[in-house]
Amino acid sequence: xxxxxxxxxxxxxxxxxxxxxxxxxxxxxxxxxxxxxxxxxxxxxxxxxxxxxxxxxxxxxxxxxxxxxxxxxxxxxxxxxxxxxxxxxxxxxxxxxxxxxxxxxxxxxxxxxxxxxxxxxxxxxxxxxxxxxxxxxxxxxxxxxxxxxxxxxxxxxxxxxxxxxxxxxxxxxxxxxxxxxxxxxxxxxxxxxxxxxxxxxxxxxxxxxxxxxxxxxxxxxxxxxxxxxxxxxxxxxxxxxxxxxxxxxxxxxxxxxxxxxxxxxxxxxxxxxxxxxxxxxxxxxxxxxxxxxxxxxxxxxxxxxxxxxxxxxxxxxxxxxxxxxxxxxxxx
Amino acid sequence: xxxxxxxxxxxxxxxxxxxxxxxxxxxxxxxxxxxxxxxxxxxxxxxxxxxxxxxxxxxxxxxxxxxxxxxxxxxxxxxxxxxxxxxxxxxxxxxxxxxxxxxxxxxxxxxxxxxxxxxxxxxxxxxxxxxxxxxxxxxxxxxxxxxxxxxxxxxxxxxxxxxxxxxxxxxxxxxxxxxxxxxxxxxxxxxxxxxxxxxxxxxxxxxxxxxxxxxxxxxxxxxxxxxxxxxxxxxxxxxxxxxxxxxxxxxxxxxxxxxxxxxxxxxxxxxxxxxxxxxxxxxxxxxxxxxxxxxxxxxxxxxxxxxxxxxxxxxxxxxxx
Numbered sequence: 001x002x003x004x005x006x007x008x009x010x011x012x013x014x015x016x017x018x019x020x021x022x023x024x025x026x027x028x029x030x031x032x033x034x035x036x037x038x039x040x041x042x043x044x045x046x047x048x049x050x051x052x053x054x055x056x057x058x059x060x061x062x063x064x065x066x067x068x069x070x071x072x073x074x075x076x077x078x079x080x081x082x083x084x085x086x087x088x089x090x091x092x093x094x095x096x097x098x099x100x101x102x103x104x105x106x107x108x109x110x111x112x113x114x115x116x117x118x119x120x121x122x123x124x125x126x127x128x129x130x131x132x133x134x135x136x137x138x139x140x141x142x143x144x145x146x147x148x149x150x151x152x153x154x155x156x157x158x159x160x161x162x163x164x165x166x167x168x169x170x171x172x173x174x175x176x177x178x179x180x181x182x183x184x185x186x187x188x189x190x191x192x193x194x195x196x197x198x199x200x201x202x203x204x205x206x207x208x209x210x211x212x213x214x215x216x217x218x219x220x221x222x223x224x225x226x227x228x229x230x231x232x233x234x235x236x237x238x239x240x241x242x243x244x245x246x247x248x249x250x251x252x253x254x255x256x257x258x259x260x261x262x263x264x265x266x267x268x269x270x271x272x273x274x275x276x277x278x279x280x281x282x283x284x285x286x287x288x289x290x291x292x293x294x295x296x297x298x299x300x301x302x303x304x305x306x307x308x309x310x311x312x313x314x315x316x317x318x319x320x321x322x323x324x325x326x327x328x329x330x331x332x
Numbered sequence: 333x334x335x336x337x338x339x340x341x342x343x344x345x346x347x348x349x350x351x352x353x354x355x356x357x358x359x360x361x362x363x364x365x366x367x368x369x370x371x372x373x374x375x376x377x378x379x380x381x382x383x384x385x386x387x388x389x390x391x392x393x394x395x396x397x398x399x400x401x402x403x404x405x406x407x408x409x410x411x412x413x414x415x416x417x418x419x420x421x422x423x424x425x426x427x428x429x430x431x432x433x434x435x436x437x438x439x440x441x442x443x444x445x446x447x448x449x450x451x452x453x454x455x456x457x458x459x460x461x462x463x464x465x466x467x468x469x470x471x472x473x474x475x476x477x478x479x480x481x482x483x484x485x486x487x488x489x490x491x492x493x494x495x496x497x498x499x500x501x502x503x504x505x506x507x508x509x510x511x512x513x514x515x516x517x518x519x520x521x522x523x524x525x526x527x528x529x530x531x532x533x534x535x536x537x538x539x540x541x542x543x544x545x546x547x548x549x550x551x552x553x554x555x556x557x558x559x560x561x562x563x564x565x566x567x568x569x570x571x572x573x574x575x576x577x578x579x580x581x582x583x584x585x586x587x588x589x590x591x592x593x594x595x596x597x598x599x600x601x602x603x604x605x606x607x608x609x610x611x612x613x614x615x616x617x618x619x620x621x622x623x624x625x626x627x628x629x630x631x632x633x634x635x636x637x638x639x640x641x642x643x644x645x646x647x648x649x650x651x652x653x
Binding site: 090091094095099101102103104108109111112113115116117118119120121122123124125126127128130131150151154155157158161317318319320322323324325326327329330 | 356387389396403431520
């Protein structure tokens, strides 16, 4: 584990944490339409996933991946624009918050139906292979709740059959909305499922330990790139928020909050930086101030940008415009 | 030499594969086996690596096609039976159909859905899913009724930059024949006057076009001239051609093999009622399948769906209105 990589990851985590705290406060102030879903407690896993990827790779993040999205190359302004509904953002006000992406750049725009994006990444990898383009891998984020879907199962099996260079990172954050793991699955360890699919699996007990995340997810990515087929990492941590900002998460057990799983990855990481001499308290303070400045700038910019305009909006869902069914019910 | 509706679909795919290296076929049993209906017969041999067997995973099959389309490919997905497309429904309507609107990235995929009833096929191998897909924005829904349309519309579907649900009718696969493949075609989005007539308009699509034509031939012997409109695609739906026909005849019967609640026939009647009320000399009518699962036994099946006889009865009712 190299100092530079660790600190790079930490700074993406920090920018994610601070930007999402800002979005949450804007939400409470009524400045954001729709929901805000934060990755608090999952930043280490998310950043490590994106940092295992290179230019030209494919990434399908999920709702708690602000850190990974930024680390993969999304601009903070694009993220902020999507929350604030700017017409200049990648979704132009047509879709919001976590449903953003730039698929042409390998950055997939998730739909809400869990498990659906895994096979999309697989298809992109199949296309690369058929075009003779090698070397790229794909990574998909999933929660432990998403592993209960048929889509997840179908996609893992399909990826294994096709021996695709795919890394699936399952973050077990102990709750799917309000549902605890005991009501979600009955197997002892979700990573055991890898055996059933015929792929390699990894258990990452301390998903709030950035060094462990970088090591394990990095190894999985390396093996996928080396042609060993799909890899599944199951990382444990605790969601340190409600499901979204509308939810106070009162059902999260105190015992979990006090456990090692419940430790905040930001604090763990900062302590590690100080203990290992990777950075000083003054540097930590400086990086934090820098992140705050970036966030303030992005919010100020996005807030000045135009909202979508229903009168000039192109109300055609097809790219083949002349095949649009333009019937208006007689309401000319 | 003659060519069947099914062979036309096979030939269209062969030509699409030959013409465009971005095209590939993915679906259950489509590879060496050549497909449950042999719509991809020998294509895996003629186009190595481009006609791929899939696991029984409609969700993942469709999902992977979306990813491939994002990467610039043009997948043809064979869903073994239209009925099974419900398992991939979420990916079709929520992922493929929304992609362009949400991200401006085009999603050129053809979903081939072997649709509709045949004797003995029963509740889960007979369904007509077209209306379900037509209700979602972002999809084009084709329902070819002729060998010529099966060929030319499938080729056009592959060239369209949006997801196309191609509802090919299994009842027409083997017995519907043409002398040769067409060299020119009507564009998608245009309905066809399958038979001209002055007394009433029957608007239909897919296999029901042939029941309607048989009905019209029978009634012609009684001196009744029925105009039959073949919609060809139900989304877009060519309202203008329908209205023009109703303007000539003054009477409308919409016929569909799908179930009676909502759907294509309801849409046709609604459009004519809203935009062509004054063209009508009588209240319009609809004829659909019965509102039960599709029965297995041919005796029941033959009564469940509209036929030339039941359409003729409905038309006579319409003419008395």
